[in-house]
Amino acid sequence: MVLELLSLTNPVFKSYTFWAGVLVLKMLAMSMLTAVQRFKTKTFANPEDLMSPKLKVKFDDPNVERVRRAHRNDLENILPFFIVGLLYTLTNPSAFIAINLFRAVGISRIVHTLVYAVVVVPQPARALSFFVALGATAYMALQVIVAGAF
Amino acid sequence: MVLELLSLTNPVFKSYTFWAGVLVLKMLAMSMLTAVQRFKTKTFANPEDLMSPKLKVKFDDPNVERVRRAHRNDLENILPFFIVGLLYTLTNPSAFIAINLFRAVGISRIVHTLVYAVVVVPQPARALSFFVALGATAYMALQVIVAGAF
Amino acid sequence: MVLELLSLTNPVFKSYTFWAGVLVLKMLAMSMLTAVQRFKTKTFANPEDLMSPKLKVKFDDPNVERVRRAHRNDLENILPFFIVGLLYTLTNPSAFIAINLFRAVGISRIVHTLVYAVVVVPQPARALSFFVALGATAYMALQVIVAGAF
Numbered sequence: 001m002v003l004e005l006l007s008l009t010n011p012v013f014k015s016y017t018f019w020a021g022v023l024v025l026k027m028l029a030m031s032m033l034t035a036v037q038r039f040k041t042k043t044f045a046n047p048e049d050l051m052s053p054k055l056k057v058k059f060d061d062p063n064v065e066r067v068r069r070a071h072r073n074d075l076e077n078i079l080p081f082f083i084v085g086l087l088y089t090l091t092n093p094s095a096f097i098a099i100n101l102f103r104a105v106g107i108s109r110i111v112h113t114l115v116y117a118v119v120v121v122p123q124p125a126r127a128l129s130f131f132v133a134l135g136a137t138a139y140m141a142l143q144v145i146v147a148g149a150f
Numbered sequence: 151m152v153l154e155l156l157s158l159t160n161p162v163f164k165s166y167t168f169w170a171g172v173l174v175l176k177m178l179a180m181s182m183l184t185a186v187q188r189f190k191t192k193t194f195a196n197p198e199d200l201m202s203p204k205l206k207v208k209f210d211d212p213n214v215e216r217v218r219r220a221h222r223n224d225l226e227n228i229l230p231f232f233i234v235g236l237l238y239t240l241t242n243p244s245a246f247i248a249i250n251l252f253r254a255v256g257i258s259r260i261v262h263t264l265v266y267a268v269v270v271v272p273q274p275a276r277a278l279s280f281f282v283a284l285g286a287t288a289y290m291a292l293q294v295i296v297a298g299a300f
Numbered sequence: 301m302v303l304e305l306l307s308l309t310n311p312v313f314k315s316y317t318f319w320a321g322v323l324v325l326k327m328l329a330m331s332m333l334t335a336v337q338r339f340k341t342k343t344f345a346n347p348e349d350l351m352s353p354k355l356k357v358k359f360d361d362p363n364v365e366r367v368r369r370a371h372r373n374d375l376e377n378i379l380p381f382f383i384v385g386l387l388y389t390l391t392n393p394s395a396f397i398a399i400n401l402f403r404a405v406g407i408s409r410i411v412h413t414l415v416y417a418v419v420v421v422p423q424p425a426r427a428l429s430f431f432v433a434l435g436a437t438a439y440m441a442l443q444v445i446v447a448g449a450f
Contacts, residue, residue, distance in 0.1 A: 005156075006156070006305075006306070006390060007390075008390075008391070008447055008448070014447075014448050015448065016448075017387050017390070017391075017444055017445075017447060017448035018444075018445055018448025018449050019448070020383055020384070020387055020444065020448075021384065021387065021441045021442070021443075021444035021445035021448055022441075022445055024380045024383065024384045024437070024441040024444075025438060025441045025442070025445070027376070027380050028377075028380065028434055028437060028438055028441070030376070031376060031377070031434065045369060046366070046369070048420060048421075048422050048423050048426070049423060066196070069195060069196070071376065075225050075229075075375050075376065075379070076177070076180070076181060076221065076225065077178075077181070079225070079229050079375075079379050079380070079383075080174045080177050080178065080229070080232075082380075082383040083170055083174065083229075083232040083233070083236075083383070084170070084171065084174045086236075086383075086386075087167050087170055087171065090156060090157075090158075090167070091158070091167075120198060121198075122198050123198050123199060126198070134178055134181065137174070137178060138175060138178055141171045141172075141174040141175045141178070142171070142175070143171075144167055144168075144170065144171035144174075145167075145168055145171035145172055145175070147158055147164075147167060148158070148164050148165065148166075148167035148168025148169075148170075148171060149168050155306075156306070216346070219345060219346070225375050225379075226327070226330070226331060226371065226375065227328075227331070229375070229379050230324045230327050230328065230379070230382075233320055233324065233379075233382040233383070233386075234320070234321065234324045236386075237317050237320055237321065240306060240307075240308075240317070241308070241317075270348060271348075272348050273348050273349060276348070284328055284331065287324070287328060288325060288328055291321045291322075291324040291325045291328070292321070292325070293321075294317055294318075294320065294321035294324075295317075295318055295321035295322055295325070297308055297314075297317060297321075298308070298314050298315065298316075298317035298318025298319075298320075298321055299318050
């Protein structure tokens with residue numbers, strides 16, 4: 001049973017593995033995006049990071065802060081998905097539903113980053129992408145709770 | 151062996167699954183709580199979120215910031231519990247100890263949120279709930295390190 | 301197959317377990333380090349935390365903020381490693397490569413904390429330790445994506 005559930009021959013686990021890998025890379029890219037904005041705007045948070053003696057530490061550049069808010073939103077939403085997606089896979093769900101939930105989370109979180117931190121798109125673009133991933137993650141959490149409770 | 155350890159027929163894994171699901175839902179609820187406070191106090195961090203042209207971005211509302219601090223505390227404590235609880239389950243621990251550790255983390259982190267971000271309760275309410283979960287998580291981490299080292 | 305992959309008889313999983321446990325403890329220690337700095341500099345973020353009626357809430361102490369930045373950097377980098385390291389283990393990688401990647405992440409993240417939040421060391425100490433862990437995590441993510449995609 002578990003043998004099959006966490007094996008790459010299980011299409012649900014295979015899909016989870018793919019999207020988890022993609023979202024980890026996406027999150028690591030946020031650090032790079034923050035670094036780009038820091039160098040572009042010369043906004044550094046630590047004295048040892050200042051490239052020139054004329055610079056001072058700065059914390060309030062709106063471009064840097066925007067990327068940091070998007071990154072924090074990832075921490076709040078993608079990281080809980082990682083564990084709940086794995087546990088949901090272990091409840092042996094319908095492959096059709098599970099694979100589409102993983103796709104929904106993966107795609108909507110990429111869209112969330114694009115409209116928040118790359119090209120700012122007016123609302124409700126960000127709100128919609130946020131709620132698609134939140135809804136899918138909450139549904140998986142409920143399934144996991146039911147599986148653990150009864 | 152592992153077959154049984156990550157199966158819902160293993161009472162330790164079943165309990166872990168339940169509490170992990172509950173804590174994921176609890177963490178997602180923090181986003182909703184933040185949104186409630188943002189709309190109540192009209193505190194929005196992005197220009198594209200402003201509901202009226204009279205509003206300006208604001209970052210220092212104490213009610214919003216309180217919920218955000220509670221949420222960040224969840225990221226710092228619940229997310230490491232997720233991985234260490236799973237690995238602890240894979241060390242095949244005593245069911246009695248493991249299930250009570252998961253309960254301790256689950257209940258104390260819910261209490262932590264209640265006394266921090268819902269109804270502010272004087273200290274040491276928050277400190278106590280914080281340290282119960284931290285102690286249980288650190289104990290599991292030590293068990294996992296021992297299992298991995300020898 | 302999976303039976304062996306998530307068993308402590310698998311040296312890759314054993315190594316992952318060890319380093320995941322160590323890094324969870326390291327992350328929990330950041331909370332203690334923050335608390336030490338808060339008491340030392342009397343910087344408390346909540347009215348209910350103030351030890352004396354003469355104190356006021358404070359948010360901008362550089363020593364507290366430095367530890368908090370190091371802690372947030374852990375959330376951004378160590379937590380994604382936890383899931384990707386587990387999934388990478390499930391792809392049945394070369395033990396030699398996998399164990400050295402886990403070591404690289406574990407040691408470089410400990411060094412990152414030491415040079416960032418304990419004894420401030422001039423750059424590029426922090427940048428180097430940051431990129432070693434990031435590179436190893438990104439490599440594992442790519443392997444996981446490939447395993448999930450084909």
